[in-house]
Each structure stands twice: as structure tokens, then as C-alpha cells.
Amino acid sequence: MAPSSPSSSVQQAKEALGSRLREIRKDFGMTARALAAAAGWHESKTSRIENGRTPPSDADIRVWTRLCDAEDQTADLIATVRGIEGMYVEWRRLERGGLRQVQQSVLPLFERTRRFRFYQSWVVPGLLQTPDYTRAVLNTVVALRDAPDDVDAAVAVRMERQRVLRSGHQGFAMLVEEWVLRTVIGDARIMSGQLGHLIAVASQPSVSLGVIPMGTERGNAWPAESFSLFDDAQASVELVSANLTVTQPREVAEYVRTFKELSSIAVYGAYARKLITAAIDALG
16 A cells, blocks of 8 residues: 555644644643743644644744743754755755756765665666666756756766665665556667666666566555655655655655565566566567
8 A cells, every 4th residue: 555645744744743842832831822922923823833734933933942941942843843844845946956956965865875775656766777868857857847957967966876886785676667667768769778777787786676567466566656765764755746755764664565565566587677678679
């Protein structure tokens, strides 16, 4: 079964923050109405924050902790607020500074992760892409989202990032739906080169490549949005309009379980190569 929806993940985080602020207020012995009055807010604002309907600003947190004699928690609460803000970030906002910057921003995460798990229902995973395929993907991003056109620089950064495949101390489990192999990105030449590269990379000892065949009985392994798991610490989810970062252990565990279920219906080794070869042959 697919994990809970991205919007619900963010909302749960807001509600968890609101519950924490409610506990701080109650521990101090102040009513919601009294807190609003002391802060100079409309009396409903306290309730909206505590129920996760209105996200508090940094200034709101400072006022709350000062009035409830909990200023030792201010920095941690502000960090929590900013973490929630960073969970759901629109692609247009991420890409405002250029595609190269987006590619560079994840380098520290890739360098510290030891176990990578990628599920792709859209395109070939970035670590397995050829330069031409990446260029075709990013050209589409520029066209659809009006992002800055620094595609060549972004391609160079992504190719450099692939050095982690040769680190010797990191493991990579990759899952793709068979229709990813059949979706022509760029043109037939680019796609053929990409599929041939998949076969070559899958032979590396650190890489496990699974393909979920079309027509397979899904059971609990429903198709899902593309996502990446970095150890058991973080899941990154690719949405049409935004990128979602999940760090709550319970929610990360949902993605871990989903990856396990999807892995159970994938094929590997010779059977996976057969599907890739068939996709190459279909290109003519």
C-alpha cells in the first residue's frame, strides 16, 4: 500500500508542533484566550496554531515561549517550524537559482548516506542516467517550469555525483516500473543509449536493479510517486509541483515498507536484462 499522501504528512507535522505548543501553554497554567490576549492576537489565533491550521512565524514562537516561561525551547521550536517549511518545497522555488544549484544541494546527503533505495515510476533514477538522457529530462524541466537554462552545468554536476556508485562503501537498490523503460525520453537514440547503460551499471557489485513488469499482479505493491530513501533517516518524494522531504521515523518507515513490497514483485538479473533488451528492440 502506498504511504500516506504528501499533504497529510505535512499536516501531521503541523499538528504535532501545535500539540507541543499546547503542552507548553498548559504546563504554564495559561488558557488559550489568556495567551492570545497577552500576545495581542485575535483570540482564535492560539487555537488555530495549536490545531495545525495556522503555521506560527518565528516571532509567534518567541512570543509564545516568553509568555509561557519556556524560552529555553525557543531555538528548537523555531528549527521545527523551519523544518516543516522545508518539507514541501515547490520546484519553482527550488529551481529559482538554477538547475545546477539544485543538483549541488543534495551532494552532502549523497556523500553521507550508506544505503540508497530508489523507486522510480517516472524516469530512470538520476544515478543511472547518461548525460544525454539527463539533458533531455532537464530540457523538459526548463520548458515546463520556466526554470533558468543552465542545463549543461546541471548535467555536469549530476554526472560528477555518480561517483558515489564507485565509492566501495555504499549500496544502491534501484526499482523501476517497466513503463519507465518504454517511455522515450529525448529520442530513440538517446533512449537506446540509456537502456544499454542501465544493463552495464546493473552489473556493478554495489548496484541492485529491479524492474517491475507490466501486467504483474500488484497485491499490496501499488504504484506510487517516485521516492528515494537515504539510509533509514530520510525519504525524498517527487511530486508534479514540489519536492517533499520526510524525516519523521514513523513516516520514513512507511516508505521503507512500501519499497520492500515493491521489491517483492520486481524481477532481477537475467529477467530484468531481458525486459531492458526488449525495450531496446522496440525502439527499432
